[in-house]
Amino acid sequence: MMQSNYRVAELIVQFMSGATLQLADIQKKYDISVRTSQRDLSYIRKALKEYDAGDLIEQQGAYHLAHDSAQLDYEMVLATSNILLGTRALAPDKLNVTLDYLCSGLSLTMQAALRKQLTIPRGSYVPLSKPKQLLRRLHEVALCIANNQRLTFTYLSSQPTEPEPLLHHAQPVALFFEVHYFYVAMLSQERAGYWLYRLDRIVDIQAKTAGEKLDYAECFSLQDHRHHTYLVDDGELMQIHFIYRFYPQTALDAFPGSRVIQKNTDGSVIIEAYVKIGGAIRWLLSQGSGVKVISPVSLVKQMRKELAAARDQYTE
Template sequence: MKSKYRVAELIVRLMNGETLLQMDVLKQYDISKRTSQRDLADIRSAMSEYDAGEVVETDGTYCLSRQSEQLDFEMVLTVSNILLGSRSLEQDELTRTLDFLISQLSPAMQDLIHKQLKISRGGYVPLSKPTPLLNRLREVALCIAQNRKMVFVYRGSAKKYNKPQKHHAQPVAVFFEVHYFYVAMMSEEHGGYWLYRLDRIVDILETKKGEKLDYIKRFSLQDHRSQTYLLDSGDLTRIQFSYRYYEQTALDFFPRSRVVKYNEDGSVVIEAFAKVDGAVLWLLSQGEAVKVLAPQSLVERMKETLTNTRNQYLD
């Protein structure tokens, strides 16, 4: 068989979605391995020239991965790793979710992504007390879409809320942050917007018709993420602090923050607007790399907290 015809036939087979086994190709066309590799190079060149996809070679087989397949693979790989890193789902829900994402890919891409995720999936460490979340996410999302209020049992984190309490609230947004899903709700108990952790909703007792809330006064997720670190409490405050580590680390934890001064010792002065209770948690986590400069009330709070912490270690 002439080489041009052989290469054309191989291209057609690949375009039809066939996975070719190199040993079968050698036998069928009575060619050497070296000739097969030359054919493969010609095919790759033609595919690249016409932007028709990429020939993927794995364990003695090769198949055509179209550009859309490659993009799908990249998205599934990215989302899968984010999901694994979140640690938020129990093992069974994690497996079902990953399997669903991967099932959207071609067989060849599925094999490839299984290999890519093998270590990550094997090393998955869920939270200490993982809670089934998928069904609860669906229930809350439906309430948001249909403007419905919820009557639910909730277990708070503070000691006075150790026993589950009944709450009445209308959910307006569900989002994920640092291991947990949160639901922003217009709460009757709290007289305004309040954040509830999804995994602490013990049971939804009933749902009923809610209100179409004023969009201008609705909970702003953008503001929340710009102003809050871990705790959505405390006054919104303009703070300044010097930072000795990599400046981008601080800027990432305080969105919309900025460097206002570069010091001669290599540190920087950063200005941010944040809910002060959460800001304190982050500032304390940075140890001696941080020195709070303003406001003075925050300086005094840091001094008091650090002194109390030190006193716990004194005999």
């Protein structure tokens, strides 16, 4: 019995020190059977659980101790890595550097498990058609926000009327990510107010000068933007109502703050939302016959016009 207690205690010490032990090596070192080694590990697992000291994890015959905090670290890195892969925003080389950095804080065993979990997502990563090297630019703009600096930069607009980069003067106040792209909200001289600039469309930052210490309460509201905007921060803010025939949560997620105000007998719902109408129309059109706008009248007319124009493109 004394020998058995010593063996279990020694195994616990090894696990607590971070060792990964093979079941076959445990059996060989202590000259014990498979049944005895599994019983010892069962005792250890029970004791660890009783004292909230972690969990004994088995992977292909190898055992290691995962503390609750370490397990949480693994889960957070796994989630963050998959989110990053889903954005498609980074060039492949910078993506790999970033994923490796996220992984580096884990134990060697967990690093191996994470790499195995990410084999398919990393192997099937498809970047945007023209990915930019954004990490340095992200850091640069973040420092400008922290230091209240004003920028002079060239910017390539997505508007067909501006095919070449134009000079802009603006002070950045907020940096955020949304649907494949990083954006910077800036107090713009050219736009006479706050405007959203896509980070990858900033061609060259030519100068940085001292800006104003802007009152956050008067700055661009990222919360309002995310509640009222879908893809394009454009158009009048208005309340709209529409019938939705697909899974309601899809529409509710597209427009945060929206709500179902009526459930219809045919399974459809009526949704109320407050939106910037420019981007909202794009989403509504993307849902095809699954959506019917019912108010306001101005939006109903605009939807008819857009749908008729789309139909006319396919007439012979």
